[in-house]
Amino acid sequence: MALTTDFAGIDPGSRTAGSKDYSRYRIVPARHPGRLAGTIFAAVVIIAVLYSIFTNPRWGWGVFAEWFxxxxxxxxxxxxxxxxxxxxxxxxxxxxxxxxxxxxxxxxxxxxxxxxxxxxxxxxxxxxxxxxxxxxxxxxxxxxxxxxxxxxxxxxxxxxxxxxxxxxxxxxxxxxxxxxxxxxxxxxxxxxxxxxxxxxxxxxxxxxxxxxxxxxxxxxxxxxxxxxxxxxxxxxxxxxxxxxxxxxxxxxxxxxxxxxxxxxxxxxxxxxxxxxxxxFRDAATLRAAGGAVRIHGISKSFGSLKVLDDVELSLPAGSVTAILGPSGSGKSTLLRAINHLERVDEGFISVDGDFVGYSRKGDTLYELKEKDILKRRADIGMVFQSFNLFPHLTVLENLIEAPIQVRGVGREDAVQLAQELLARIGLSDKINAYPRQLSGGQQQRVAIARALALRPKVLLFDEPTSALDPELVGEVLDVIKELARTGTTLVIVTHEVGFAREVADTVVFMDGGRILEAGPPARIFAQAEHPRTREFLAKVL
CATH class of the missing domain: 1.10.3720.10 (MetI-like)
Structure with a gap:
């Protein structure tokens, strides 16, 4: 799959071919009038209380000073x-x-x-x-x-x-x-x-x-x-x-x-x-319209450590992308940046032309408030390495919470969708179980179903099998393989090279916070161009 840096919704005539010109965008920080009003109210209360205490002679500050x-x-x-x-x-x-x-x-x-x-x-x-x-x-x-x-x-x-x-x-x-x-x-x-x-x-x-x-x-x-x-x-x-x-x-x-x-x-x-x-101090149940993801020149640092360095990537709607690389190469940070769990220092990310974390008016991008970011994030589902199911909720409650609260789906419809999803992943009998009563593979499948319940355009997987016993890996990978045929855009950070070769449309290799190589699995695994890619694959294949 060819890589492109095109941004949906941006006039291609305004840029020269192959350029990365986004300097004309002006970012306006989000304003928080409620936060300002709260600060002013707190300041007034503090000043009033202090004035009342220190100007009232009956507090006897002279006696206090004498005996302290x-x-x-x-x-x-x-x-x-x-x-x-x-x-x-x-x-x-x-x-x-x-x-x-x-x-x-x-x-x-x-x-x-x-x-x-x-x-x-x-x-x-x-x-x-x-x-x-x-x-x-x-x-x-x-x-x-x-x-x-x-x-x-x-x-x-x-x-x-x-x-x-x-x-x-x-x-x-x-x-x-x-x-x-x-x-x-x-x-x-x-x-x-x-x-x-x-x-x-x-x-x-x-x-x-x-x-x-x-x-x-x-x-x-x-x-x-x-x-x-x-x-x-x-x-x-x-x-x-x-x-x-x-x-x-x-x-x-x-x-x-x-x-x-x-x-x-x-x-x-x-x-x-x-x-x-x-x-002291059923496939129709899982089918969704995938979203096109554009990653344009993003960088991210933690202190002096630069974990993402001018990353460029274009993922067509409905594609399946596997991201490989050694530990510390920036894979998980890139994944978290796509759904704005990590805010980037430079660059932009869009899904179907909508900027993640910003609203656009002409050439100006306005930073969204957290409540608006949460609404957009519902279109970008994420399955975590450590499952992160809510331990105090049953499987059913885990699946219906977001559709009801975020999408506004009625409880009856949400329950029906949850039942269909659980049937598709083979866990209908666990609908009333708690996460602690499930195996690791079952918990990960429930986590996938929970993300799918929102019908996201993009679904992110952060090393979905690394926390599982080897014998449980297969059941999770089978679910992801089925998802790859549903039309949802999948982005998977994984160490399962064989799985990436079988399922992915595109394989991306990262190291040192940069994308060193990307292309179809057949080419990457057989004829990798970058020496660092060949070195890495030689150790894992």
């Missing part, structure tokens, strides 16, 4: 921060141990951990602190020795051992560990079970599996919630006032009782709390 750096307040703040840090460290360590016990295969150990977590999460912190503060009434002394004998190594009065600070530290630790244990357990369960199997296959000890393989990966889930819990812990330290421990809140209350200033000292508490926060 007073020694008792700074000492109380230091004690609060110390309690927060110590309880966070000890609670995290104990919580991690409880989480590991919770997922243990020992029913007794797991049950003990569950009971501890349930009990400590049920008791309010203030109640727990009061119990610990009065522990000397329940147990006068703390003894360490050999059980059921008279041998005692340590015998110490409880009230002397459990000082207010120790009671506060212990209470916050016990409370924090129960909540942190569930956070860690959730993170552990979020790690793919295959990771454990891989570690076990390597013969790694269970301890190594837990601390080297599972927990580091679980941190992606643990850290965000864990930091929120630390902020809550910093706030919870104010409850230790019941122990008469002179931390920040207790100190502020004592000062308040002396000067009877109502507002300034709660403001002080809020300000120092902010300091703590800153510290």
């Amino acid at each position: 750096f007073a020694e008792p307040v700074l000492v109380g703040l230091g004690r609060t921060l110390l309690l927060t840090v110590l309880a966070a460290i000890s609670g995290s360590i104990l919580g991690t141990a409880l989480a590991l016990a919770r997922v243990s295969k020992s029913p007794l150990l797991s049950g003990l951990s569950w009971g501890y977590i349930w009990l400590l999460r049920s008791i309010p912190v203030i109640v727990l602190l009061l119990i610990l503060n009065n522990l000397g009434y329940l147990y006068e002394t703390i003894k360490i020795g050999i059980p059921f004998t008279d041998t005692v190594f340590l015998d110490y009065p409880t009230v002397q051992l459990l000082t207010p600070f120790a009671a506060a530290f212990l209470g916050l630790t016990l409370n924090q560990s129960a909540f942190f244990a569930e956070i860690v357990r959730g993170g552990i369960l979020s790690v793919d079970h295959g990771q454990l199997e891989a570690a076990a296959a390597l013969g790694l000890p269970r301890r190594r599996q837990a601390f080297r393989i599972v927990l580091p990966q679980a941190m992606r889930s643990i850290l965000p919630t864990g930091f929120n819990e630390l902020i809550g812990l910093a706030k919870s330290t104010s409850m230790v006032y019941v122990l008469a421990l002179p931390e920040l809140f207790y100190t502020v209350q004592v000062i308040y009782r002396r000067n009877l200033e109502v507002i300034p000292l709660p403001v002080l508490e809020t300000a120092t709390d902010t300091v703590r926060k800153i510290g």
Whole structure:
């Protein structure tokens, strides 16, 4: 297939043959009046609030300034921060141990951990602190020795051992560990079970599996919630006032009782709390009218890395194009640029003469707003390498969501179309299944059906078989082969050279962000002109 750089809708007489002149186009950035109005409204609210606060003498800023750096307040703040840090460290360590016990295969150990977590999460912190503060009434002394004998190594009065600070530290630790244990357990369960199997296959000890393989990966889930819990812990330290421990809140209350200033000292508490926060932070069913794709001189960079470099390509309506190339050659970025998931730095892309991401008036291109881009994107379907099905929706719900919400199709018609598509790909019996109940090949076929439900002009495939087991590749490729006969324009990034040779009308080879060669499969695979193409094919054929 011959390549062309013609742009549909552009007067060919305005350019010389073979030129790439698009300098006459002037791009006008999209305007967002709603965004501007929101900014102005937010600025007015902020100014009004600040003016009200700083000009009202009843806020008592003089008193606030007098006491903010007073020694008792700074000492109380230091004690609060110390309690927060110590309880966070000890609670995290104990919580991690409880989480590991919770997922243990020992029913007794797991049950003990569950009971501890349930009990400590049920008791309010203030109640727990009061119990610990009065522990000397329940147990006068703390003894360490050999059980059921008279041998005692340590015998110490409880009230002397459990000082207010120790009671506060212990209470916050016990409370924090129960909540942190569930956070860690959730993170552990979020790690793919295959990771454990891989570690076990390597013969790694269970301890190594837990601390080297599972927990580091679980941190992606643990850290965000864990930091929120630390902020809550910093706030919870104010409850230790019941122990008469002179931390920040207790100190502020004592000062308040002396000067009877109502507002300034709660403001002080809020300000120092902010300091703590800153510290943590049927073929007819599938048939569609394909669209002609024109890619004209596009370039794209990520920082200093240029991933697309002056790419030119013309894909006729109903064609099937396979894009080959080594990893990092820009294949996936080019695919994402076609449906505007990646915005290019230079150049233009059109489908049936309509510019992707822009509206045209004469020689001026107006950047579209996101809602308009979404409407046009419905004509350019995409099937992802990792399926990206919505896990909380059934197969049917995955297929009918976009036709109803984007195309405005009635639910009855959308359901009928979904049933027909599932019948064509052999998955009618999975209509009410969830993605997690499907194999990889089945998920990819559903992803293809979901894209087809919008009846797109162009359908993009980003390495559709790379995430599949070899025995599942064939069932997905068979569906794509059938699609190639429906009239939809297909653009496929793939490493399946045999498939590309059999199905594609045009094979494109990319390297270093440029198209080095393009043409019919027979010529590319048998008589490639570019040495880099021949080198690549020699390794994969």
